[in-house]
Amino acid sequence: MTEVGRARRRKEDARLVTGRTRWTDNIQMPGMLYVAFLRSPMAHARITRVDTSAARGRPGVVAVYSGRDFAAEQGSLPCAWPVSEDVVIPDHPPMAVSEVRYVGEAVACVVATDRYKAADALDAIEVDYEPLPAVLDMREALTEDSPKVHESGNKAFTWTFSGGDIDAAFTGAPVVVEREYVQQRLIPTAMEPRAVVASTDGETFTIYSATQIPHVLRVMLAVTTGIPEHKLRVIAPDVGGGFGSKLQVTAEEVLTLLITRRLGKPVKWTESRSEGNLTVHHGRDQIQRISVAAERDGRLRGIKVDLLADMGAYLMLVTPGVPLLGAFMYNGIYKMDAYHFACTGVFTTKMPTDAYRGAGRPEATYALERVMDELAAELGMDPMEIRRRNWIRHEEFPYTTIAGLTYDSGNYEAATDRAMTLFGYDKLRAEQADRRERRDPVQLGIGISTYTEMCGLAPSRVLGSLAYGAGGWEHANVRMLPTGKVEVVTGSSPHGQGHVTAWSQIAADALGVPFEDVSVIHGDTAIATKGMDTYGSRSLVVGGMAVLQACEKVKEKARQVAAHMLEASADDVEFDQGSFRVRGTGAAKTIQEIAFAVFAAHDLPDGFEPRLDADATFDPENFSFPHGTHLCAIEVDTETGQSRIRSYVAVDDVGKVVNPLIVEGQVHGGLAQGIAQALYEEAVYDSEGNLLTTTMADYLIPSAADLPDFVTDRTETPATSNPLGVKGVGEAGTIASTPAVVNAIVDALRPHGVHDVRMPCTPERIWRTLQSVNGGAA
Amino acid sequence: MIPAAFDYVRPQTLEEAAMALAEAGEDAKVLAGGQSLLPLLRLRLSYPSSLVDVGRLSELHGVRDEGDHVFIGAATTHYDVVHSPVVQAECPLVAMATATVADPQVRHRGTFGGSLAHADPAGDLPAVAVALDCAFVARSASGGEREIPASEFFVDYLEPALRADEILVGVKVPKLGPGWGYHYEKFHRTAQSWAIVGVAAAVRRSNGSIEEARIGLTNMGPTPVRASAVEEALRGTPITVPVPGGGNGGPDPIRDACGEAAAGTSPPADLHAQPDYRRHLARVLTHRAVLSAARA
Numbered sequence A: 001m002t003e004v005g006r007a008r009r010r011k012e013d014a015r016l017v018t019g020r021t022r023w024t025d026n027i028q029m030p031g032m033l034y035v036a037f038l039r040s041p042m043a044h045a046r047i048t049r050v051d052t053s054a055a056r057g058r059p060g061v062v063a064v065y066s067g068r069d070f071a072a073e074q075g076s077l078p079c080a081w082p083v084s085e086d087v088v089i090p091d092h093p094p095m096a097v098s099e100v101r102y103v104g105e106a107v108a109c110v111v112a113t114d115r116y117k118a119a120d121a122l123d124a125i126e127v128d129y130e131p132l133p134a135v136l137d138m139r140e141a142l143t144e145d146s147p148k149v150h151e152s153g154n155k156a157f158t159w160t161f162s163g164g165d166i167d168a169a170f171t172g173a174p175v176v177v178e179r180e181y182v183q184q185r186l187i188p189t190a191m192e193p194r195a196v197v198a199s200t201d202g203e204t205f206t207i208y209s210a211t212q213i214p215h216v217l218r219v220m221l222a223v224t225t226g227i228p229e230h231k232l233r234v235i236a237p238d239v240g241g242g243f244g245s246k247l248q249v250t251a252e253e254v255l256t257l258l259i260t261r262r263l264g265k266p267v268k269w270t271e272s273r274s275e276g277n278l279t280v281h282h283g284r285d286q287i288q289r290i291s292v293a294a295e296r297d298g299r300l301r302g303i304k305v306d307l308l309a310d311m312g313a314y315l316m317l318v319t320p321g322v323p324l325l326g327a328f329m330y331n332g333i334y335k336m337d338a339y340h341f342a343c344t345g346v347f348t349t350k351m352p353t354d355a356y357r358g359a360g361r362p363e364a365t366y367a368l369e370r371v372m373d374e375l376a377a378e379l380g381m382d383p384m385e386i387r388r389r390n391w392i393r394h395e396e397f398p399y400t401t402i403a404g405l406t407y408d409s410g411n412y413e414a415a416t417d418r419a420m421t422l423f424g425y426d427k428l429r430a431e432q433a434d435r436r437e438r439r440d441p442v443q444l445g446i447g448i449s450t451y452t453e454m455c456g457l458a459p460s461r462v463l464g465s466l467a468y469g470a471g472g473w474e475h476a477n478v479r480m481l482p483t484g485k486v487e488v489v490t491g492s493s494p495h496g497q498g499h500v501t502a503w504s505q506i507a508a509d510a511l512g513v514p515f516e517d518v519s520v521i522h523g524d525t526a527i528a529t530k531g532m533d534t535y536g537s538r539s540l541v542v543g544g545m546a547v548l549q550a551c552e553k554v555k556e557k558a559r560q561v562a563a564h565m566l567e568a569s570a571d572d573v574e575f576d577q578g579s580f581r582v583r584g585t586g587a588a589k590t591i592q593e594i595a596f597a598v599f600a601a602h603d604l605p606d607g608f609e610p611r612l613d614a615d616a617t618f619d620p621e622n623f624s625f626p627h628g629t630h631l632c633a634i635e636v637d638t639e640t641g642q643s644r645i646r647s648y649v650a651v652d653d654v655g656k657v658v659n660p661l662i663v664e665g666q667v668h669g670g671l672a673q674g675i676a677q678a679l680y681e682e683a684v685y686d687s688e689g690n691l692l693t694t695t696m697a698d699y700l701i702p703s704a705a706d707l708p709d710f711v712t713d714r715t716e717t718p719a720t721s722n723p724l725g726v727k728g729v730g731e732a733g734t735i736a737s738t739p740a741v742v743n744a745i746v747d748a749l750r751p752h753g754v755h756d757v758r759m760p761c762t763p764e765r766i767w768r769t770l771q772s773v774n775g776g777a778a
Numbered sequence B: 001m002i003p004a005a006f007d008y009v010r011p012q013t014l015e016e017a018a019m020a021l022a023e024a025g026e027d028a029k030v031l032a033g034g035q036s037l038l039p040l041l042r043l044r045l046s047y048p049s050s051l052v053d054v055g056r057l058s059e060l061h062g063v064r065d066e067g068d069h070v071f072i073g074a075a076t077t078h079y080d081v082v083h084s085p086v087v088q089a090e091c092p093l094v095a096m097a098t099a100t101v102a103d104p105q106v107r108h109r110g111t112f113g114g115s116l117a118h119a120d121p122a123g124d125l126p127a128v129a130v131a132l133d134c135a136f137v138a139r140s141a142s143g144g145e146r147e148i149p150a151s152e153f154f155v156d157y158l159e160p161a162l163r164a165d166e167i168l169v170g171v172k173v174p175k176l177g178p179g180w181g182y183h184y185e186k187f188h189r190t191a192q193s194w195a196i197v198g199v200a201a202a203v204r205r206s207n208g209s210i211e212e213a214r215i216g217l218t219n220m221g222p223t224p225v226r227a228s229a230v231e232e233a234l235r236g237t238p239i240t241v242p243v244p245g246g247g248n249g250g251p252d253p254i255r256d257a258c259g260e261a262a263a264g265t266s267p268p269a270d271l272h273a274q275p276d277y278r279r280h281l282a283r284v285l286t287h288r289a290v291l292s293a294a295r296a
């Protein structure tokens, strides 16, 4: 039996659940110091004075710094994605020097002998601010007389993209539906808060960080701080979730490193949850205007999207690129004649936004799947029927979409049929009709999301053409040890996904060794020397492929040695389940025997280097395109506005599955996060720019108790763009579920005259929406 | 958690605890399960000079049947309250409301007395205490023991009628006797979040009518609120089976009576609800709670 496809329990978990982990915050070093940051209470202000003298005298305090102290060396936090010619990338000092632009921006810090003393001494730092007007609303920010976040103005960039003749598609279209949707601001809530430890031996520097991107971080820190890259080692130890929030080069990473450089001592910083809510980069925050032109029979003519994207106060690592990742997805799985996309990035005095699980694709999928339901309602059609009429049929693959992407494979019919059966669509529709008939105060709604997404970031040349600062390849090194065990070194940087298990399965099959005989090493730039790290559902599709290719190279080397030992020609030596066999004879050598023979090197083929290892760097030629059909049934209590998910069916097609258990876990977590956007989560700033959702009592995330039993299933249409046939599953659940849920809520309330409920669809919002359409009589 | 510095003592007896608290002065605080106090310390919203930990005092633990009432020790955990056969049999409303508090972790640490002494109107137990007319037993080194009726216990937001040197020893929950039905209706957004509005209802039935009702409201003002207007209006109303969807079911006296639920309340505004929505919820939920209690 092959390993790939087996529901292996994760190798990582025994250690994780028994607490034998190494989170950054657990790291202790002799002489370690602790840093605490004083953060701006103002959304926008000039800093006129910082007095650190009193804080210096507090017990245990070693040093106190303000932005001025770092001004000469701190550089500017990097933005790696200058998306357009007109993009404005403002200077972004890790610690504010003369002006603060969001609540939570660091203005000073205390370094002390323990973290309590550091926190206590913050009270003694005096900062005088001269208030400047906050800029909070994107539309107002773009008006002539708006106060400015940066001197250059509030527009960060504009970016447009078209396919087909959009005017022709809309001119004379029998039906046009136009809607505006709001992607609320979200706070990625990883279980492990961010933490950094920096240390030095006087010459080289090591930084441990709860990061998704040790390799990218090393390059960026070297560029930002001037510490030469070869003197800087970055380690991502155990990392407890990221969802994009740890795909960043943070102020705290830079400053902790600079403090270590000054003091020559190890320094640690760990954020509190409230500090994190303020200063972990936020997600989403877009206003989407979407118009769709269609025929009376429901066939799509074209889609137009006009997007405002809130950048927050600065452009961080990929801030302006997030809307672009959605730009190619507003057409989804549908065929149409024309498409037009325009986006304006806007500065506001809020925490910068950046990638958050799905990054761009959830936004696009939401607007599209919501508007498909609106179009169906406008035409009096069943929302599934309108999708069927428009989607790419399975025999049409590979299919080049109006947005210019080539979807290599897919079968929307199969996933949908399976989902409809599991869901009991017709029965639920009958119940819905009955409740409507009876005027039941509890109404039933059905929501559909037939999504696809692009992941497996990414072909390097495509990234280049989009002005991204780096490539999208991934690296692996595979080595057989003398005893026949295998070490896989990966450039991917897992932080909860289960790469150690999945990579072991791939290597076990490729080399014919037991699953237990493979170990996977990652997350240390001194050991896993080359990598592009983990985000964008890329690790398996790109990093897993690199592992496979490195294994293939190792196997080819072993075959040469086997042929030599068996005195046969390499062409006559076949490999099966870990043994090389001379075709037609019984003579064989196991790969483990060969590993030892290579180690001993007594009798190797001429010119053969005594090493059984190989490197591979895989650069995909295309994105991958998972897809699926999600169906959600929700009960909405029209008296209170409370909603309850009654059933949720997710049928996903993520191509070949390496480990069904891991896939299941990713789908469940993804669904929870997408549902959370629909129903629970929202970062709220008040009219002065203070964040109100600084604790988990205010920023609600659902727990298992709030979620239904998910019914999940899969169809399997292998990707044709990589030999593993895999597509990626890290973000699919999040991308698909948000519109399924909101579609269900709107569907429940449509007879009341409701066309939209703004996310998150809280009970109060649903109640107010009903109040507004009913004139008070819910 | 990175609170400001404080002293910490864990006395062995109630008497020692009362002494320690008196000695520690005005800025000391009693610590029980820590589920409300520690979050305040963590956010540096509270700076007690010292904490007197009463969590392990045996005098403060356990549930006793004392004839006409049940005595619940202040440091009895929510978990133990919910699982007490005495509470389940004699004061089911307490068990019902306590079962909705937070999540299992919090219920294993948080205490009955701590919830009440915290005097958070969003807590689920204060409304129950006022609805049932509980009596609070407090003790101090100087003043000995005294009883405070529930109607006087909740002075203001997070302000109980306990003096700084007083320890809540326990709470007497009156047994209401036969004929009563109970229900706690909690409205919240996630399983472990606080009530946006909650309604504690006890209803005595006789011959198909409501003879007496006791109703407490959670989170409808700075203190828990007794919905006296509803209680009054419900007296003598027939218990009818409502027509699904309301509609043309004719007169609905229970619903009408519950229309008074928001009278005299001053509900808070926060991220989860504005006052008008809370008033609306109070009416709808009171109706539901009363119907459930009447049919229990």
Ligand SMILES: Cc1cc2nc3c(=O)[nH]c(=O)nc-3n(C[C@H](O)[C@H](O)[C@H](O)COP(=O)(O)OP(=O)(O)OC[C@H]3O[C@@H](n4cnc5c(N)ncnc54)[C@H](O)[C@@H]3O)c2cc1C
Binding pocket: B029, B030, B031, B032, B033, B034, B035, B036, B037, B038, B054, B074, B075, B100, B101, B102, B103, B106, B109, B110, B111, B112, B113, B114, B115, B116, B117, B118, B122, B123, B124, B125, B162, B166, B167, B168, B169, B192, B193, B194, B195
């Ligand atoms: C995540 C979370 C969710 C929660 N959700 C809910 C909820 O849905 N509903 C709800 O009702 N509660 C909820 N709570 C609060 C929980 O019920 C607490 O257990 C309770 O509020 C306090 O009890 P405690 O023993 O932990 O008290 P502590 O936190 O130790 O103390 C609370 C206050 O009471 C005082 N105090 C405690 N014991 C005594 C005593 N014997 N004498 C005098 N003063 C005393 C303390 O000085 C302090 O001021 C939640 C808490 C958390 C952490």
